[in-house]
Protein backbone atom coordinates (compact mmCIF):
# COMPACT_ATOMS: atom_id res chain seq x y z
CA UNK A 1 0.00 0.00 0.00
CA UNK A 2 1.63 3.25 -1.16
CA UNK A 3 1.94 6.34 1.06
CA UNK A 4 -0.43 8.32 -1.16
CA UNK A 5 -3.14 5.74 -0.67
CA UNK A 6 -2.51 5.80 3.08
CA UNK A 7 -2.97 9.57 3.13
CA UNK A 8 -6.14 9.42 1.03
CA UNK A 9 -7.66 6.69 3.21
CA UNK A 10 -6.61 8.55 6.35
CA UNK A 11 -8.29 11.74 5.13
CA UNK A 12 -11.43 9.83 4.23
CA UNK A 13 -11.60 8.31 7.69
CA UNK A 14 -11.34 11.72 9.32
CA UNK A 15 -14.00 13.27 7.08
CA UNK A 16 -16.42 10.38 7.39
CA UNK A 17 -15.91 10.01 11.14
CA UNK A 18 -16.70 13.71 11.49
CA UNK A 19 -19.87 13.33 9.42
CA UNK A 20 -20.91 10.23 11.37
CA UNK A 21 -20.44 11.89 14.73
CA UNK A 22 -22.95 14.48 13.57
CA UNK A 23 -25.53 11.99 12.39
CA UNK A 24 -25.37 9.35 15.10
CA UNK A 25 -28.61 10.61 16.59
CA UNK A 26 -30.91 7.62 16.73
CA UNK A 27 -34.10 8.01 14.74
CA UNK A 28 -37.30 7.63 16.80
CA UNK A 29 -39.31 4.41 16.66
CA UNK A 30 -41.80 4.78 13.81
CA UNK A 31 -45.42 5.02 14.75
CA UNK A 32 -47.89 2.76 12.99
CA UNK A 33 -51.65 3.06 12.80
CA UNK A 34 -52.56 0.62 15.59
CA UNK A 35 -55.79 -0.47 13.90
CA UNK A 36 -55.54 -0.33 10.12
CA UNK A 37 -57.88 -2.25 7.81
CA UNK A 38 -56.25 -4.08 4.91
CA UNK A 39 -59.23 -5.97 3.53
CA UNK A 40 -61.36 -4.48 0.72
CA UNK A 41 -63.65 -1.62 1.62
CA UNK A 42 -64.41 0.03 4.94
CA UNK A 43 -63.34 -1.35 8.35
CA UNK A 44 -65.78 -3.77 9.92
CA UNK A 45 -66.28 -5.43 13.27
CA UNK A 46 -63.68 -8.19 13.35
CA UNK A 47 -64.37 -11.83 14.18
CA UNK A 48 -61.40 -12.76 16.37
CA UNK A 49 -62.09 -16.49 16.59
CA UNK A 50 -59.32 -18.96 15.76
CA UNK A 51 -60.41 -21.71 13.39
CA UNK A 52 -58.79 -25.05 12.63
CA UNK A 53 -58.66 -26.25 9.03
CA UNK A 54 -57.04 -28.92 6.91
CA UNK A 55 -55.17 -28.17 3.73
CA UNK A 56 -57.58 -29.73 1.27
CA UNK A 57 -57.63 -28.49 -2.29
CA UNK A 58 -60.59 -29.81 -4.23
CA UNK A 59 -60.33 -32.50 -6.89
CA UNK A 60 -61.26 -29.83 -9.40
CA UNK A 61 -58.26 -27.68 -8.44
CA UNK A 62 -55.88 -30.65 -8.47
CA UNK A 63 -57.21 -31.84 -11.85
CA UNK A 64 -56.87 -28.33 -13.23
CA UNK A 65 -53.17 -28.29 -12.26
CA UNK A 66 -52.67 -31.70 -13.89
CA UNK A 67 -54.38 -30.52 -17.07
CA UNK A 68 -52.17 -27.45 -17.27
CA UNK A 69 -49.03 -29.53 -16.70
CA UNK A 70 -50.13 -31.86 -19.52
CA UNK A 71 -50.26 -29.05 -22.10
CA UNK A 72 -47.45 -29.16 -24.69
CA UNK A 73 -44.47 -27.28 -23.27
CA UNK A 74 -43.41 -24.14 -25.09
CA UNK A 75 -39.79 -24.14 -23.95
CA UNK A 76 -37.03 -22.49 -25.95
CA UNK A 77 -33.98 -24.76 -26.09
CA UNK A 78 -31.15 -23.52 -23.91
CA UNK A 79 -27.95 -22.22 -25.48
CA UNK A 80 -25.20 -24.79 -25.91
CA UNK A 81 -23.20 -25.27 -22.71
CA UNK A 82 -24.92 -22.32 -21.05
CA UNK A 83 -26.24 -24.40 -18.13
CA UNK A 84 -28.09 -22.02 -15.76
CA UNK A 85 -26.07 -18.93 -16.67
CA UNK A 86 -28.93 -17.50 -18.75
CA UNK A 87 -31.52 -18.61 -16.19
CA UNK A 88 -33.20 -21.97 -15.80
CA UNK A 89 -32.18 -24.59 -18.33
CA UNK A 90 -35.03 -25.83 -20.56
CA UNK A 91 -34.12 -29.53 -20.44
CA UNK A 92 -34.00 -29.44 -16.66
CA UNK A 93 -37.37 -27.72 -16.48
CA UNK A 94 -38.80 -30.29 -18.90
CA UNK A 95 -37.55 -33.16 -16.72
CA UNK A 96 -39.01 -31.60 -13.58
CA UNK A 97 -42.39 -30.93 -15.18
CA UNK A 98 -42.59 -34.58 -16.29
CA UNK A 99 -41.80 -35.64 -12.73
CA UNK A 100 -44.43 -33.25 -11.36
CA UNK A 101 -47.06 -34.67 -13.75
CA UNK A 102 -46.29 -38.36 -13.43
CA UNK A 103 -44.54 -39.12 -10.15
CA UNK A 104 -45.32 -36.34 -7.68
CA UNK A 105 -48.42 -37.28 -5.72
CA UNK A 106 -50.20 -34.22 -4.36
CA UNK A 107 -52.64 -36.18 -2.22
CA UNK A 108 -49.81 -37.90 -0.41
CA UNK A 109 -47.92 -34.65 0.01
CA UNK A 110 -51.03 -32.91 1.29
CA UNK A 111 -51.37 -35.54 4.00
CA UNK A 112 -47.80 -34.74 5.04
CA UNK A 113 -48.52 -31.01 5.07
CA UNK A 114 -51.40 -31.74 7.44
CA UNK A 115 -49.12 -33.50 9.97
CA UNK A 116 -49.29 -30.29 11.98
CA UNK A 117 -52.60 -28.54 12.59
CA UNK A 118 -53.41 -25.41 10.59
CA UNK A 119 -55.45 -22.44 11.79
CA UNK A 120 -56.79 -19.15 10.54
CA UNK A 121 -57.83 -16.03 12.37
CA UNK A 122 -58.65 -12.46 11.29
CA UNK A 123 -56.27 -9.60 11.99
CA UNK A 124 -56.67 -6.05 10.64
CA UNK A 125 -59.21 -7.38 8.15
CA UNK A 126 -56.99 -10.16 6.81
CA UNK A 127 -57.29 -13.93 7.07
CA UNK A 128 -54.07 -14.94 8.83
CA UNK A 129 -52.85 -18.52 8.63
CA UNK A 130 -50.53 -20.28 11.02
CA UNK A 131 -49.37 -23.79 11.69
CA UNK A 132 -48.78 -24.95 15.22
CA UNK A 133 -46.19 -27.52 16.25
CA UNK A 134 -46.67 -28.32 19.92
CA UNK A 135 -43.76 -28.90 22.29
CA UNK A 136 -43.27 -32.54 23.23
CA UNK A 137 -41.37 -32.35 26.49
CA UNK A 138 -42.74 -35.81 27.36
CA UNK A 139 -41.13 -37.29 30.44
CA UNK A 140 -37.89 -35.35 29.92
CA UNK A 141 -36.83 -33.73 33.18
CA UNK A 142 -35.70 -30.14 33.54
CA UNK A 143 -36.83 -29.20 30.07
CA UNK A 144 -38.52 -25.86 29.72
CA UNK A 145 -41.12 -25.14 27.05
CA UNK A 146 -40.58 -21.78 25.30
CA UNK A 147 -42.71 -20.21 22.56
CA UNK A 148 -41.15 -19.50 19.17
CA UNK A 149 -42.47 -17.61 16.17
CA UNK A 150 -40.78 -19.13 13.11
CA UNK A 151 -41.06 -16.97 9.98
CA UNK A 152 -40.46 -18.06 6.38
CA UNK A 153 -39.30 -15.98 3.39
CA UNK A 154 -39.65 -15.66 -0.39
CA UNK A 155 -39.88 -17.86 -2.46
CA UNK A 156 -40.57 -20.05 0.54
CA UNK A 157 -43.53 -20.70 2.78
CA UNK A 158 -44.39 -22.68 5.93
CA UNK A 159 -43.31 -25.70 3.80
CA UNK A 160 -39.70 -24.77 4.65
CA UNK A 161 -40.07 -26.04 8.19
CA UNK A 162 -41.20 -29.68 8.10
CA UNK A 163 -37.71 -31.12 8.61
CA UNK A 164 -36.65 -28.75 11.36
CA UNK A 165 -39.83 -28.81 13.44
CA UNK A 166 -39.23 -32.22 15.10
CA UNK A 167 -35.79 -30.96 16.17
CA UNK A 168 -37.38 -27.98 17.86
CA UNK A 169 -40.41 -29.56 19.50
CA UNK A 170 -38.66 -32.68 20.88
CA UNK A 171 -35.99 -32.68 23.60
CA UNK A 172 -32.47 -32.52 22.14
CA UNK A 173 -29.30 -33.70 23.77
CA UNK A 174 -27.48 -30.85 25.48
CA UNK A 175 -30.49 -28.54 25.43
CA UNK A 176 -32.80 -27.73 28.29
CA UNK A 177 -35.54 -26.20 26.16
CA UNK A 178 -38.16 -27.41 23.72
CA UNK A 179 -40.15 -25.07 21.55
CA UNK A 180 -43.85 -24.52 21.15
CA UNK A 181 -43.70 -23.34 17.53
CA UNK A 182 -46.03 -21.03 15.65
CA UNK A 183 -45.30 -20.87 11.91
CA UNK A 184 -47.40 -18.14 10.32
CA UNK A 185 -47.74 -17.34 6.63
CA UNK A 186 -46.73 -13.75 5.86
CA UNK A 187 -49.83 -11.84 4.66
CA UNK A 188 -50.01 -12.36 0.90
CA UNK A 189 -48.23 -15.75 1.13
CA UNK A 190 -49.91 -19.16 1.11
CA UNK A 191 -53.07 -19.17 3.20
CA UNK A 192 -52.61 -15.67 4.63
CA UNK A 193 -54.64 -13.16 2.70
CA UNK A 194 -52.81 -10.33 0.93
CA UNK A 195 -53.64 -6.71 1.57
CA UNK A 196 -56.13 -4.99 -0.73
CA UNK A 197 -54.71 -1.62 0.15
CA UNK A 198 -51.35 -0.05 -0.62
CA UNK A 199 -48.73 0.21 2.09
CA UNK A 200 -48.63 -3.25 3.66
CA UNK A 201 -44.89 -3.86 4.09
CA UNK A 202 -42.62 -5.72 6.48
CA UNK A 203 -43.31 -3.34 9.36
CA UNK A 204 -47.07 -3.85 8.99
CA UNK A 205 -46.42 -7.61 8.92
CA UNK A 206 -44.49 -7.24 12.19
CA UNK A 207 -47.52 -5.61 13.84
CA UNK A 208 -49.86 -8.34 12.54
CA UNK A 209 -47.58 -11.08 13.92
CA UNK A 210 -47.33 -9.40 17.32
CA UNK A 211 -51.14 -9.30 17.46
CA UNK A 212 -51.28 -12.95 16.41
CA UNK A 213 -48.96 -14.05 19.22
CA UNK A 214 -50.84 -11.97 21.78
CA UNK A 215 -54.12 -13.49 20.62
CA UNK A 216 -52.62 -16.94 21.13
CA UNK A 217 -51.71 -15.95 24.68
CA UNK A 218 -47.98 -15.31 24.26
CA UNK A 219 -46.90 -12.01 25.75
CA UNK A 220 -43.24 -12.90 25.33
CA UNK A 221 -41.63 -15.24 22.83
CA UNK A 222 -38.57 -15.99 20.70
CA UNK A 223 -38.22 -15.23 17.00
CA UNK A 224 -36.45 -17.13 14.25
CA UNK A 225 -36.28 -16.33 10.54
CA UNK A 226 -34.33 -16.16 7.32
CA UNK A 227 -34.96 -13.99 4.24
CA UNK A 228 -38.15 -11.90 4.84
CA UNK A 229 -38.52 -13.86 8.05
CA UNK A 230 -35.29 -12.34 9.37
CA UNK A 231 -36.33 -8.82 8.37
CA UNK A 232 -39.79 -9.10 9.88
CA UNK A 233 -38.27 -10.63 13.02
CA UNK A 234 -35.73 -7.84 13.21
CA UNK A 235 -38.52 -5.25 12.95
CA UNK A 236 -40.49 -7.00 15.68
CA UNK A 237 -37.48 -7.12 17.99
CA UNK A 238 -36.72 -3.45 17.29
CA UNK A 239 -40.31 -2.23 17.66
CA UNK A 240 -41.50 -4.46 20.50
CA UNK A 241 -38.45 -5.32 22.64
CA UNK A 242 -40.63 -6.00 25.69
CA UNK A 243 -42.38 -8.84 23.92
CA UNK A 244 -39.34 -10.52 22.43
CA UNK A 245 -37.19 -12.83 24.56
CA UNK A 246 -34.60 -13.22 21.81
CA UNK A 247 -34.16 -13.04 18.06
CA UNK A 248 -32.30 -15.66 16.02
CA UNK A 249 -31.72 -14.99 12.33
CA UNK A 250 -29.95 -16.94 9.60
CA UNK A 251 -29.57 -14.00 7.27
CA UNK A 252 -28.60 -10.48 8.17
CA UNK A 253 -27.33 -7.47 6.33
CA UNK A 254 -26.30 -4.50 8.39
CA UNK A 255 -27.07 -1.23 6.69
CA UNK A 256 -25.96 1.50 9.07
CA UNK A 257 -23.50 4.36 8.38
CA UNK A 258 -20.90 2.70 10.60
CA UNK A 259 -21.17 -0.68 8.88
CA UNK A 260 -21.17 0.91 5.44
CA UNK A 261 -18.05 2.86 6.31
CA UNK A 262 -16.40 -0.38 7.40
CA UNK A 263 -17.38 -1.97 4.12
CA UNK A 264 -15.64 0.74 2.11
CA UNK A 265 -12.58 0.94 4.37
CA UNK A 266 -12.34 -2.84 4.37
CA UNK A 267 -11.87 -2.72 0.61
CA UNK A 268 -9.04 -0.18 0.87
CA UNK A 269 -7.15 -1.40 3.92
CA UNK A 270 -5.31 -4.71 4.33
CA UNK A 271 -7.29 -7.75 5.47
CA UNK A 272 -7.71 -7.91 9.22
CA UNK A 273 -7.63 -4.15 9.87
CA UNK A 274 -11.37 -3.51 9.55
CA UNK A 275 -12.81 -6.88 8.59
CA UNK A 276 -11.47 -10.06 10.19
CA UNK A 277 -9.35 -12.20 7.89
CA UNK A 278 -11.72 -15.16 8.09
CA UNK A 279 -14.63 -12.92 7.05
CA UNK A 280 -12.93 -11.32 4.03
CA UNK A 281 -14.55 -13.72 1.58
CA UNK A 282 -18.05 -12.55 2.58
CA UNK A 283 -17.53 -9.16 0.88
CA UNK A 284 -14.20 -8.98 -0.87
CA UNK A 285 -13.00 -8.44 -3.44
CA UNK A 286 -15.80 -5.88 -3.53
CA UNK A 287 -15.88 -6.04 -7.35
CA UNK A 288 -16.76 -9.76 -7.18
CA UNK A 289 -19.47 -9.05 -4.61
CA UNK A 290 -20.91 -6.18 -6.64
CA UNK A 291 -20.97 -8.14 -9.90
CA UNK A 292 -22.56 -11.13 -8.11
CA UNK A 293 -25.22 -8.77 -6.74
CA UNK A 294 -25.82 -7.24 -10.17
CA UNK A 295 -26.17 -10.70 -11.69
CA UNK A 296 -28.43 -12.14 -9.00
CA UNK A 297 -30.61 -9.27 -7.85
CA UNK A 298 -32.61 -8.45 -11.00
CA UNK A 299 -35.65 -10.20 -9.50
CA UNK A 300 -35.53 -7.81 -6.57
CA UNK A 301 -35.68 -4.70 -8.74
CA UNK A 302 -38.55 -6.24 -10.72
CA UNK A 303 -40.54 -7.16 -7.61
CA UNK A 304 -39.89 -3.77 -6.08
CA UNK A 305 -41.15 -1.86 -9.11
CA UNK A 306 -43.56 -3.99 -11.21
CA UNK A 307 -44.80 -6.80 -8.97
CA UNK A 308 -48.15 -7.13 -10.71
CA UNK A 309 -46.59 -7.62 -14.15
CA UNK A 310 -44.29 -10.46 -13.14
CA UNK A 311 -47.11 -11.82 -10.98
CA UNK A 312 -49.50 -11.96 -13.94
CA UNK A 313 -46.90 -13.79 -16.04
CA UNK A 314 -46.24 -16.38 -13.35
CA UNK A 315 -49.74 -16.99 -12.08
CA UNK A 316 -51.06 -18.09 -15.48
CA UNK A 317 -48.95 -21.21 -15.80
CA UNK A 318 -47.57 -23.64 -13.22
CA UNK A 319 -44.59 -24.26 -15.53
CA UNK A 320 -43.69 -20.56 -15.55
CA UNK A 321 -44.12 -20.35 -11.80
CA UNK A 322 -41.92 -23.41 -11.27
CA UNK A 323 -39.22 -22.06 -13.60
CA UNK A 324 -39.01 -18.83 -11.64
CA UNK A 325 -38.93 -20.41 -8.20
CA UNK A 326 -36.69 -23.38 -9.06
CA UNK A 327 -34.00 -21.08 -10.41
CA UNK A 328 -33.84 -19.46 -6.97
CA UNK A 329 -33.58 -22.84 -5.25
CA UNK A 330 -30.62 -23.58 -7.49
CA UNK A 331 -28.69 -20.33 -7.21
CA UNK A 332 -29.42 -19.60 -3.55
CA UNK A 333 -28.23 -22.95 -2.25
CA UNK A 334 -24.85 -22.36 -3.93
CA UNK A 335 -23.90 -19.55 -6.30
CA UNK A 336 -21.79 -21.90 -8.46
CA UNK A 337 -24.79 -24.08 -9.24
CA UNK A 338 -25.41 -21.96 -12.32
CA UNK A 339 -22.44 -23.69 -13.94
CA UNK A 340 -24.10 -27.09 -13.66
CA UNK A 341 -26.27 -28.25 -16.59
CA UNK A 342 -29.18 -28.96 -14.21
CA UNK A 343 -28.34 -26.17 -11.77
CA UNK A 344 -27.63 -29.11 -9.40
CA UNK A 345 -31.38 -29.46 -8.85
CA UNK A 346 -31.50 -33.04 -10.14
CA UNK A 347 -28.33 -34.25 -8.49
CA UNK A 348 -28.41 -36.83 -5.75
CA UNK A 349 -26.52 -34.58 -3.34
CA UNK A 350 -28.79 -31.53 -3.82
CA UNK A 351 -29.77 -30.65 -0.26
CA UNK A 352 -33.51 -30.16 -0.87
CA UNK A 353 -35.78 -32.85 -2.27
CA UNK A 354 -37.67 -32.23 -5.48
CA UNK A 355 -40.88 -33.15 -3.64
CA UNK A 356 -40.31 -30.46 -1.00
CA UNK A 357 -39.61 -27.84 -3.70
CA UNK A 358 -42.77 -28.88 -5.56
CA UNK A 359 -44.82 -28.77 -2.33
CA UNK A 360 -43.72 -25.19 -1.94
CA UNK A 361 -44.52 -24.35 -5.57
CA UNK A 362 -47.93 -26.05 -5.22
CA UNK A 363 -48.75 -23.82 -2.26
CA UNK A 364 -48.03 -20.71 -4.36
CA UNK A 365 -50.01 -22.20 -7.25
CA UNK A 366 -53.12 -23.43 -5.44
CA UNK A 367 -53.43 -20.31 -3.30
CA UNK A 368 -52.65 -18.09 -6.30
CA UNK A 369 -50.37 -15.87 -4.23
CA UNK A 370 -47.29 -15.19 -6.32
CA UNK A 371 -48.42 -11.61 -7.08
CA UNK A 372 -49.30 -10.73 -3.49
CA UNK A 373 -46.05 -12.34 -2.31
CA UNK A 374 -43.82 -10.19 -4.52
CA UNK A 375 -45.69 -6.99 -3.66
CA UNK A 376 -43.91 -7.13 -0.30
CA UNK A 377 -40.77 -5.90 -2.10
CA UNK A 378 -42.59 -2.92 -3.57
CA UNK A 379 -43.89 -2.00 -0.11
CA UNK A 380 -40.36 -2.20 1.34
CA UNK A 381 -38.04 -0.64 -1.21
CA UNK A 382 -39.82 2.69 -1.20
CA UNK A 383 -39.41 6.11 0.34
CA UNK A 384 -42.04 5.57 3.00
CA UNK A 385 -40.27 2.55 4.50
CA UNK A 386 -36.70 3.71 3.95
CA UNK A 387 -37.46 7.06 5.60
CA UNK A 388 -38.35 5.22 8.81
CA UNK A 389 -34.67 4.30 9.00
CA UNK A 390 -35.22 1.11 11.00
CA UNK A 391 -31.71 -0.08 10.24
CA UNK A 392 -30.42 2.75 12.39
CA UNK A 393 -32.55 1.94 15.42
CA UNK A 394 -30.66 -0.50 17.64
CA UNK A 395 -32.10 -3.90 18.38
CA UNK A 396 -31.49 -4.39 22.10
CA UNK A 397 -32.99 -7.83 22.73
CA UNK A 398 -30.65 -10.86 22.90
CA UNK A 399 -29.64 -11.78 19.36
CA UNK A 400 -28.36 -15.03 17.87
CA UNK A 401 -26.87 -14.64 14.42
CA UNK A 402 -25.84 -17.47 12.17
CA UNK A 403 -24.24 -17.36 8.76
CA UNK A 404 -24.47 -20.34 6.44
CA UNK A 405 -21.53 -20.72 4.07
CA UNK A 406 -23.42 -20.29 0.81
CA UNK A 407 -25.99 -17.71 1.87
CA UNK A 408 -26.43 -15.26 -1.01
CA UNK A 409 -25.61 -12.09 0.94
CA UNK A 410 -23.60 -12.11 4.15
CA UNK A 411 -22.28 -9.43 6.45
CA UNK A 412 -18.96 -9.85 8.24
CA UNK A 413 -19.43 -10.73 11.92
CA UNK A 414 -18.01 -7.46 13.20
CA UNK A 415 -20.68 -5.42 11.36
CA UNK A 416 -23.50 -6.98 13.36
CA UNK A 417 -22.93 -4.91 16.51
CA UNK A 418 -23.96 -1.77 14.61
CA UNK A 419 -27.57 -2.99 14.67
CA UNK A 420 -27.65 -5.71 17.32
CA UNK A 421 -26.51 -4.33 20.68
CA UNK A 422 -26.87 -7.57 22.61
CA UNK A 423 -25.29 -10.35 20.55
CA UNK A 424 -25.29 -13.67 22.36
CA UNK A 425 -24.13 -15.99 19.58
CA UNK A 426 -22.69 -15.19 16.16
CA UNK A 427 -21.68 -18.38 14.38
CA UNK A 428 -20.48 -19.39 10.94
CA UNK A 429 -21.60 -22.74 9.55
CA UNK A 430 -19.33 -24.51 7.09
CA UNK A 431 -22.16 -25.69 4.85
CA UNK A 432 -25.69 -24.69 3.87
CA UNK A 433 -27.16 -21.77 1.97
CA UNK A 434 -30.17 -19.50 1.86
CA UNK A 435 -32.77 -22.16 2.65
CA UNK A 436 -31.04 -23.24 5.85
CA UNK A 437 -34.11 -24.81 7.47
CA UNK A 438 -34.54 -27.10 4.45
CA UNK A 439 -30.87 -27.68 3.65
CA UNK A 440 -29.33 -28.03 7.09
CA UNK A 441 -32.16 -28.45 9.59
CA UNK A 442 -29.92 -30.05 12.23
CA UNK A 443 -27.30 -27.28 12.11
CA UNK A 444 -29.93 -24.56 12.28
CA UNK A 445 -31.81 -26.27 15.10
CA UNK A 446 -28.62 -26.81 17.12
CA UNK A 447 -27.62 -23.18 16.66
CA UNK A 448 -31.04 -22.00 17.82
CA UNK A 449 -31.05 -24.34 20.85
CA UNK A 450 -27.59 -23.12 21.82
CA UNK A 451 -28.67 -19.48 21.63
CA UNK A 452 -31.89 -19.97 23.59
CA UNK A 453 -30.16 -22.06 26.26
CA UNK A 454 -27.72 -19.23 26.94
CA UNK A 455 -30.48 -16.61 27.04
CA UNK A 456 -32.65 -18.75 29.33
CA UNK A 457 -29.76 -19.34 31.71
CA UNK A 458 -29.27 -15.60 32.04
CA UNK A 459 -32.99 -14.99 32.60
CA UNK A 460 -33.25 -17.38 35.56
Ligand SMILES: *[C@@H]1O[C@H](CO)[C@@H](O)[C@H](O)[C@H]1NC(C)=O
Pocket residue numbers: 054055056114
Ligand atom coordinates in the same frame (compact mmCIF):
# COMPACT_ATOMS: atom_id res chain seq x y z
C1 LIG B 1 -61.12 -33.06 1.95
O1 LIG B 1 -62.41 -32.77 1.48
C2 LIG B 1 -63.11 -33.94 1.03
C3 LIG B 1 -64.41 -33.49 0.36
O2 LIG B 1 -65.04 -32.49 1.12
C4 LIG B 1 -63.33 -34.87 2.23
O3 LIG B 1 -63.99 -36.04 1.82
C5 LIG B 1 -61.95 -35.25 2.82
O4 LIG B 1 -62.12 -36.01 3.99
C6 LIG B 1 -61.17 -33.98 3.16
N1 LIG B 1 -59.81 -34.34 3.57
C7 LIG B 1 -59.15 -33.73 4.57
C8 LIG B 1 -57.75 -34.17 4.82
O5 LIG B 1 -59.65 -32.85 5.25
Ligand SMILES: *[C@@H]1O[C@H](CO)[C@@H](O)[C@H](O)[C@H]1NC(C)=O
Pocket residue numbers: 081082083084085338339340341
Ligand atom coordinates in the same frame (compact mmCIF):
# COMPACT_ATOMS: atom_id res chain seq x y z
C1 LIG C 1 -21.59 -26.01 -18.28
O1 LIG C 1 -21.43 -27.32 -17.77
C2 LIG C 1 -20.42 -28.06 -18.41
C3 LIG C 1 -20.49 -29.51 -17.91
O2 LIG C 1 -20.43 -29.57 -16.52
C4 LIG C 1 -19.07 -27.40 -18.17
O3 LIG C 1 -18.04 -28.12 -18.81
C5 LIG C 1 -19.13 -25.96 -18.69
O4 LIG C 1 -17.94 -25.29 -18.35
C6 LIG C 1 -20.32 -25.22 -18.10
N1 LIG C 1 -20.45 -23.91 -18.73
C7 LIG C 1 -20.93 -22.84 -18.08
C8 LIG C 1 -21.00 -21.58 -18.87
O5 LIG C 1 -21.31 -22.88 -16.94
